[in-house]
Amino acid sequence: MLSPLLPKNKTLSEMSDDDFYDAMDEWTLAAMAPPYVDSVKEVTMEETIPAVLA
Amino acid sequence: MDSLWYGHKYGLVDDDIFDLLWNHCDIRLPNLMARGGGIHRVRHQLNNQLKQIEDLDIRRSRAQQLFHEVILNGIHQTLAEKKKKEKTASFSPEEDCTLAFRKFLLSTSQGLSQGWNHLYIDDYSLFAPWSSLEDEQMAAYMMRPDVRKALHVEESPTTTWPDADIGFDYTSEYRACNWGDEIVLNISMVDIYKEVVPQLERTWIYNGDTDPCVSYEGTRLAVKQIGLEELDGGSYRPWFYNQTGASMKVLMEKSALFGPNLVAQDMGAQFAGEVTDYEQGLAFVTFHGSGHMVRSLGFLILRRFFLFVRIHIRSSLLSFRPSLLKGTSISSTSCIGIL
Numbered sequence: 001m002l003s004p005l006l007p008k009n010k011t012l013s014e015m016s017d018d019d020f021y022d023a024m025d026e027w028t029l030a031a032m033a034p035p036y037v038d039s040v041k042e043v044t045m046e047e048t049i050p051a052v053l054a
Numbered sequence: 055m056d057s058l059w060y061g062h063k064y065g066l067v068d069d070d071i072f073d074l075l076w077n078h079c080d081i082r083l084p085n086l087m088a089r090g091g092g093i094h095r096v097r098h099q100l101n102n103q104l105k106q107i108e109d110l111d112i113r114r115s116r117a118q119q120l121f122h123e124v125i126l127n128g129i130h131q132t133l134a135e136k137k138k139k140e141k142t143a144s145f146s147p148e149e150d151c152t153l154a155f156r157k158f159l160l161s162t163s164q165g166l167s168q169g170w171n172h173l174y175i176d177d178y179s180l181f182a183p184w185s186s187l188e189d190e191q192m193a194a195y196m197m198r199p200d201v202r203k204a205l206h207v208e209e210s211p212t213t214t215w216p217d218a219d220i221g222f223d224y225t226s227e228y229r230a231c232n233w234g235d236e237i238v239l240n241i242s243m244v245d246i247y248k249e250v251v252p253q254l255e256r257t258w259i260y261n262g263d264t265d266p267c268v269s270y271e272g273t274r275l276a277v278k279q280i281g282l283e284e285l286d287g288g289s290y291r292p293w294f295y296n297q298t299g300a301s302m303k304v305l306m307e308k309s310a311l312f313g314p315n316l317v318a319q320d321m322g323a324q325f326a327g328e329v330t331d332y333e334q335g336l337a338f339v340t341f342h343g344s345g346h347m348v349r350s351l352g353f354l355i356l357r358r359f360f361l362f363v364r365i366h367i368r369s370s371l372l373s374f375r376p377s378l379l380k381g382t383s384i385s386s387t388s389c390i391g392i393l
Binding site (some may be wrong): 020032 | 149150152153156157159160164171172174
């Protein structure tokens with residue numbers, strides 16, 4: 001599966017706004033992580049253009 | 055730009071979800087600017103509250119939160135009104151529209167949000183990789199003491215960029231993206247161009263074509279409102295540039311969004327955008343693949359553009375600005391730029 005399933009329709013429509021936004025954050029982070037995406041290393045600014053910080 | 059319409063147009067929203075939200079739920083999500091300034095407007099309106107929050111990240115997060123409360127409140131009101139009118143056995147506006155709207159948010163990086171912590175689509179450039187690195191790099195550069203000195207802002211009371219220090223506020227001076235504020239001078243950039251263009255040999259007003267927030271559509275309409283006749287044969291037509299290969303050094307060092315279409319190979323003549331020519335040397339130009347900040351996203355195209363720019367400002371212009379502006383400065387909220 002390329003991406004995790006969304007919460008079921010009934011769950012999605014009945015949760016509060018706050019719960020929905022939490023669920024959206026949680027689902028998005030899950031979809032960006034293993035096993036859907038290979039483990040990735042976060043790139044920092046220092047690694048890209050050190051001269052900017054000179 | 056309406057983010058629901060735009061998201062559907064670019065394949066981010068399912069047809070059935072779009073049809074339900076657009077045609078049955080009457081959901082409209084216009085441009086953040088058109089909505090009243092979006093997060094910038096919320097931050098301004100609630101400045102007294104927000105400026106008490108010293109941590110800039112927390113302040114930005116609170117401004118984003120307030121903005122979404124405005125959006126959601128508006129949508130809930132729309133749904134409540136529809137529920138009274140249209141509830142049937144097969145269509146329950148509140149439940150069906152809420153579900154569809156939440157699916158829309160889930161599939162569109164929270165409605166092409168610019169402030170969501172987990173955004174994965176950059177609406178400044180839909181097909182470029184998302185990254186905040188170039189913003190961080192630019193901020194670090196702009197706050198360097200030598201850069202502040204070069205910009206003559208060493209004595210400025212604010213030391214942070216792009217967000218200003220606590221206590222920052224601004225006054226709207228011109229009728230340009232000011233969303234109903236009391237305006238000091240009731241003139242817009244269109245009025246200014248009407249006066250400037252006849253005094254210049256050539257005026258090119260440009261906009262990138264990929265940023266739906268500060269879109270070419272508004273600039274194109276504004277240029278038409280200057281009221282000059284289109285040249286016969288000068289109608290909307292493509293222009294091209296020679297895309298030469300970028301060095302591996304540049305490709306390795308640049309931010310992902312600095313010239314996202316840069317490649318190592320020479321690509322020859324490539325589509326650069328569209329151009330329309332008007333009388334008195336006025337032209338409207340788009341930069342393909344660039345946001346409104348053309349200089350970063352459309353780097354190679356811009357370089358070609360400037361190779362051919364020769365603008366001769368007549369001496370009469372020198373007396374134009376002081377007499378018109380009477381000691382005020384050009385509004386930082388103007389939507390179109392002049393070369």
